[in-house]
Amino acid sequence: MLDDTTHSASSAPGGPGADELEKIVRRAHAALGGKQNEDGHWVFELEADATIPAEYVLLEHFLDRIDEDLERKIGVYLRRIQGEHGGWPLYHDGEFNISATVKAYYALKCIGDDPDAPHMKRAREAVLDHGGAERSNVFTRFQLALFGEIPWHGTPVMPVELMLLKRSAFFSVWNMSYWSRTVIAPLLVLAALRPVAINPRGVHVQELFVTPPDQVKDWIRGPYRSRWGHVFKVVDQVLRPTIKLVPKKTHQKAIKAAVDFIEPRLNGIDGLGAIYPAMANTVMMYRALGVPDSDPRAKTAWESVQALLVDHGDEVYCQPCVSPIWDTGLAGHAMMEAGSGANPIEAEATKANLTKAAEWLRGRQILDVKGDWAINKPDLEPGGWAFQYRNDYYPDVDDTAVVGMLLHRQNDPANAEAIERARKWIVGMQSTNGGWGAFDIDNDKDLLNHIPFADHGALLDPPTADVTARCISFLAQLGNPEDRPVIERGLAYLRSDQEKDGSWFGRWGTNYIYGTWSVLCALNAAEVSHDDPMVVRAVEWLRSVQRPDGGWGEGCESYEGGLHGQYKESLPSQTAWAVLGLMAVGRRDDPATVRGIAWLAKHQNDNGEWDEQPYNAVGFPKVFYLKYHGYRQFFPLLAVARYRNLGSTNSRQVSFGF
Numbered sequence: 001m002l003d004d005t006t007h008s009a010s011s012a013p014g015g016p017g018a019d020e021l022e023k024i025v026r027r028a029h030a031a032l033g034g035k036q037n038e039d040g041h042w043v044f045e046l047e048a049d050a051t052i053p054a055e056y057v058l059l060e061h062f063l064d065r066i067d068e069d070l071e072r073k074i075g076v077y078l079r080r081i082q083g084e085h086g087g088w089p090l091y092h093d094g095e096f097n098i099s100a101t102v103k104a105y106y107a108l109k110c111i112g113d114d115p116d117a118p119h120m121k122r123a124r125e126a127v128l129d130h131g132g133a134e135r136s137n138v139f140t141r142f143q144l145a146l147f148g149e150i151p152w153h154g155t156p157v158m159p160v161e162l163m164l165l166k167r168s169a170f171f172s173v174w175n176m177s178y179w180s181r182t183v184i185a186p187l188l189v190l191a192a193l194r195p196v197a198i199n200p201r202g203v204h205v206q207e208l209f210v211t212p213p214d215q216v217k218d219w220i221r222g223p224y225r226s227r228w229g230h231v232f233k234v235v236d237q238v239l240r241p242t243i244k245l246v247p248k249k250t251h252q253k254a255i256k257a258a259v260d261f262i263e264p265r266l267n268g269i270d271g272l273g274a275i276y277p278a279m280a281n282t283v284m285m286y287r288a289l290g291v292p293d294s295d296p297r298a299k300t301a302w303e304s305v306q307a308l309l310v311d312h313g314d315e316v317y318c319q320p321c322v323s324p325i326w327d328t329g330l331a332g333h334a335m336m337e338a339g340s341g342a343n344p345i346e347a348e349a350t351k352a353n354l355t356k357a358a359e360w361l362r363g364r365q366i367l368d369v370k371g372d373w374a375i376n377k378p379d380l381e382p383g384g385w386a387f388q389y390r391n392d393y394y395p396d397v398d399d400t401a402v403v404g405m406l407l408h409r410q411n412d413p414a415n416a417e418a419i420e421r422a423r424k425w426i427v428g429m430q431s432t433n434g435g436w437g438a439f440d441i442d443n444d445k446d447l448l449n450h451i452p453f454a455d456h457g458a459l460l461d462p463p464t465a466d467v468t469a470r471c472i473s474f475l476a477q478l479g480n481p482e483d484r485p486v487i488e489r490g491l492a493y494l495r496s497d498q499e500k501d502g503s504w505f506g507r508w509g510t511n512y513i514y515g516t517w518s519v520l521c522a523l524n525a526a527e528v529s530h531d532d533p534m535v536v537r538a539v540e541w542l543r544s545v546q547r548p549d550g551g552w553g554e555g556c557e558s559y560e561g562g563l564h565g566q567y568k569e570s571l572p573s574q575t576a577w578a579v580l581g582l583m584a585v586g587r588r589d590d591p592a593t594v595r596g597i598a599w600l601a602k603h604q605n606d607n608g609e610w611d612e613q614p615y616n617a618v619g620f621p622k623v624f625y626l627k628y629h630g631y632r633q634f635f636p637l638l639a640v641a642r643y644r645n646l647g648s649t650n651s652r653q654v655s656f657g658f
Helices: 018-032 049-061 069-079 098-111 118-129 138-146 160-164 177-195 225-241 248-265 275-286 296-308 322-341 344-364 397-409 413-428 446-450 464-480 481-497 511-527 533-544 556-560 572-583 591-603 631-647
Strands: 310-311 317-318 617-620 624-628
Touching: 018 322, 018 344, 018 397, 018 631, 049 069, 049 098, 049 138, 049 275, 069 098, 069 317, 098 118, 098 138, 098 556, 138 177, 160 177, 160 248, 177 248, 177 275, 177 317, 225 397, 225 446, 248 275, 310 624, 322 397, 322 631, 344 397, 344 413, 397 413, 397 464, 413 464, 413 481, 464 481, 464 511, 481 511, 511 533, 511 572, 572 591, 572 631, 591 631
Parallel strands: none
Antiparallel strands: 310 317, 617 624
């Protein structure tokens, strides 16, 4: 393995000096440490686009459970994030999106905004210019159908009888991703019962349609990703009249099957799947089934949705979910890296705080619930962590690997059992192609992404480079000889998945810089030579996309055909990922790394943090994007602290997997 020891000084020429590095790390360490909760965990806001807060408003009007003061604050938020193009984008400063705009407009009209107000008029004109609300996506059309704004035949055929199909059936929900499964189950009940929103103020949005909904002849117009899209459109047309022939007894049995699937997974205050769409659909499902709001199931489901609201005093928005396990794992790595080079008092304080975080994390490990993943691995014992506070049916290997690496780095015997359970679970979750998906094994029946319902193209959870990299990093960091064949299969997958330009696609973070950083860390941990052509190509790609000011940036546009690894400005998260990737493969003193660290040093604010407005992650590429508010703090601290720490040793090697 290449050991880059060109310079022995604590900082390379052109970079911040040792004293400045120490000040940067101390300020950031104090800022992040100050956000740790008393019980040891960290949690930061997780923001999506206008659709989630807009859907929350519509949910209140569906139920006639309107909180006027709350909706007023949501209105402030929605108006603030309206784009210059008149509509609402899917991410900061993004292009017009018709579905987000239809929902935001409808929500604001429900709140009481005058349709002739300038911001409403601009939004309406933008929707009409883009073909009208009839061209919105499937989930938006389902929302409109629930309010009686379009006929139910404006939505794809999704019979509730799908819930009766066995795992071996191609269209079984067990062949779909966890998020699809939990969103679809209550939605199928709604589609079967076809309830109409109470809509107490009688708010309608027919003015958003170019063609009156009852005159639209073709609701399914793609996007088609292959000829199979056209085939499944015909299947949809054939199925429509046959659904009416299903015996009533079978229909009721299917509805019961959906409810029976949902109720063991209600997940208390954390909600079904711990994600907003599934939770909101469950609330509406119970109302449609005639379950009283006072029923414990309906009551808790409603409370779980409300728990996602973020109140900033003058404005409110609704999160798609919460990220405490992920945030705690990432914050822990950054704090550990920073504390390892601090004076003894700070080192001891950091150790104590991370011991508390580890105790909190161990208490959240899922050890006694065999979740949906077990449908493919019934003999595998649980041992993972979920993303949210509680989501026992749906742990994910990405969170598990990050937490496992953190616990392992602490070298505390109290963590040994948790690490071993996590190791066995991750080994058992490897897909047959050598990679790892986030929540399931071999969840890769790509044909399902071509059905009309899947216009978002994210019905599945196939293996991806970034998740695979994290699993390899964890297993390699542990260093168990029996895991080497597992690691080698994962490395073969990564080698085959590298892009032509040398980068790797980032499925869960924006985007190629994130994916490339993740993989380079894994290659280093797995002792792949730093001179391996795969590594060299990735390094050259990172150098090639560095911006003139020394930083790196990448926008969500790269998921939509935009250039890989490029953006109009440098960003703290992206710059940190790039330099962490370079340092992982022996390039600590590379001029590109030094310039990146200099950029981070220059852009730290007076609070010891970094500022970042653009979104930095993705739920579904091209459809749903995310902004982790903690990323601008975790990753720059981790990068600068690692640069400092590597500069104080004779070796430039990173000995762990993250």
